[in-house]
Amino acid sequence: MELRNIVTFLKVAEMRNFSKAAEKLGYSQSTITIQIQQLEKELGTQLFERIGKGVTLTEQGKAFIFHANEIIRVTNKAIVSTKANDSTKDTDVIAGTLRIGSVESVSTAILPDILLQFHHAHPKVEIVVNTTGRDALIDLVRNNTIDLFFTLEKKINVPGLKRTILREEKIIFVAPTHYAIPYKEKVKLEDIVNMPFLLTEQGESYRYELERLLSDKDIEMKPILEISNTETIIHLVEKGMGISFLPLFSAQTSIEKGKLSQIQTDIPAIYMWSQLFYHKNKWITPQMSAFISVAQDFFKTGT
Template structure:
């Protein structure tokens, strides 16, 4: 078993794509295929199911990934310890939902890249329901989510910033001029919402259900930008965090409705696996994230 095979397997397990894995490793795709076949032959098990150019980890592959991740982390630690220049090295895989990808993380990624050019950053946007699973499977080192403050076994989390949410409409919307709303005012309205599994969508739907709200239409989007554009042309009521709509609020393109969404505290949070070795690069990214969010406050 060779180190290059382990690196290839780790990259393939991270990207879930033979072509992308070959690009990251600077190989041709056939080399990735050959190394994976050799590794599986030596282990006597299938590590991945091949679905065209894409792959899915088998149960054996998910188990093996944990050990490979530990081996490569130990190697990075050794390289860091003996590197004469003292420059930090290694690879970090970061994942987040679409909203944080767009409005919070670019500043963090840019500052980290400038401060630690020797660390390779791999960024993988994921839908909210898949984020914590990526930590458990070892395909992400750190994830960022908009979520309620709550603990979870096996995962360490930290709030980096409280986030405000609004119900928003176009200035011409019939509800825009009202100074007070009741649940009955939403009868017959259309709500523009994020994908199923999003924590603040679930809270909003739960709160409406508790108030016996009915006769509404829901349109589902996987992009905050799409929700904003549809709300601006009067298609319905959007629920979005302040970070995503600050410019539109300042320009008067969207109007916040007088509806209290503070019953549950939502925050931008970062998470990492409690059993994962905290490499110098991971520690540095967490520290720089805290620093950057403090500046943004």
Template sequence: MELRQLQSLIAITEKGSFAQAAEHLAYTQPTLTTHIQSLEKELNVKLFDRLGHRVRLTREGERFLGYAERILKLTEEAANAVSPEKAPYGKIIIGASETFSVVRLPELLKEFRKEHPCIDIELNFGDIAKFHDDLKNNVIDVAFILSGKVPYPDLTAEILCPEPMAFIAAPEHSLAQQTAIEVSHFETEDFIVTQAGCAYRAFMEELLESSDIKPRSFMKVKNIEAIKQFVISGLGLAILPRIYVEKEIANNSLVELPWHGPDFGMYTQIIYHRDKWLSPTLLGFLQLTRRKFGSNCGHLPPVGHL
């Protein structure tokens, strides 16, 4: 059963003859006749009675006509539902850390919602390894990550902005009085660190190991707000993106230590699968994201060359 056969059936019914219906649909009359004969053969019923110069639907044809009209209507609705010109609705699924969702996403999503008021938005939380799996399995459309080089060649990554890191301590901590902090200062310190899979935690661990420095202890905490509170309470040091601790540094509940070690090379990036079809909705979101993050936007250099 083909849509053009149903269109032919409806046109013949409305025009009352094969000739007029063929002219209306810009078909030849033999083509129209073939459509109906093929449909009658498939359904194993007669759809039209030919009475002189007029044709009328048989009773079976009358019953089938309602279904044909509904099928064509649903087909039109289905096409409109995904048409970028006609569809007012859609959905975008975004991967991000919970903290990024609080700090960076609200203004971006607010503006996107103004431009696309009927688009549904869903957030999935995780880390880069989870987002890689989710993008590969088409569970999410895009993800925001904080990372250096992206270790997955099947992902497209765009740098949105550099993310300076901050070593933080309580104001009364002994290191708060130092004028320069290097990795050797951490030999007898306690550290509060984020969950496994965090890019800047991995960088810090590699730095300590390469310098043969072993801090006294590590406390592993998944929630960044909790990390900040633990540091404020004097339980240890932490390394976090500066944007996450700006308020606490400004009100003197935290101190940023004067780090003189290597740069962490962290960037906020947006990633998506390189083979992902970028729908008009997704393209609009990417374009808005680039505008919001400003002139620092650009493609991430190849893996290993950041």
């Protein structure tokens, strides 16, 4: 079984398109087709359904992804182990590529500081960051498209993935400081939702928790703005456009500068957890191990 055919299979599975995979790998489309046909012949099964210009994995193809990633993992481990035993190499320098996925709130408020610390310690590592929703990130980890992913939500166990780093994060209502002055006492939830609200898009974990609380009380909320970027929300709230419901770590700097204030409400405090995941069967590369260590230190110290 040719290793290059397995690499090609994983790239086609990622891109869902033969021509795009060919472009990424530097092959012609006909070469990609031949390699996949060779692999399918060796395995005795069809790996892709060809529909129009795109392709989708068959059930057999989905099952083979795990084994394909395992083959690549073992191969890479053998290469690195061999290099580590070469006395002519500088084994103290970590290099290579690190692929990280993150939900929006973490990527804008926490991830930049971790990346900066990691880069200072390991400048030879190329870092690629993918920002999207939690479910999409889980698929990317399972397909070996990314190495690690950050999420912010209630404690979860994801089949096939390992979790590291747990830090409790408080979610709060924030408003421009001048807007919040009249609300020094606790505000009823039914009163606060009548204010102009700026919210993250539906599907964000802490927004879902807010909607659950509102539903329990038969309260409806109609935000004036929905946007995935929490940094944009904070800027608009600072300028007086309305109030929002965000992780404390996202708003902390603006609160310390006096631009935002927290509005206390009559509902119990809401908490989520910062969590980092990777595939349970993935070989932990030196760059992954180093990043996890930097991230763990960051969450322990809070800096």
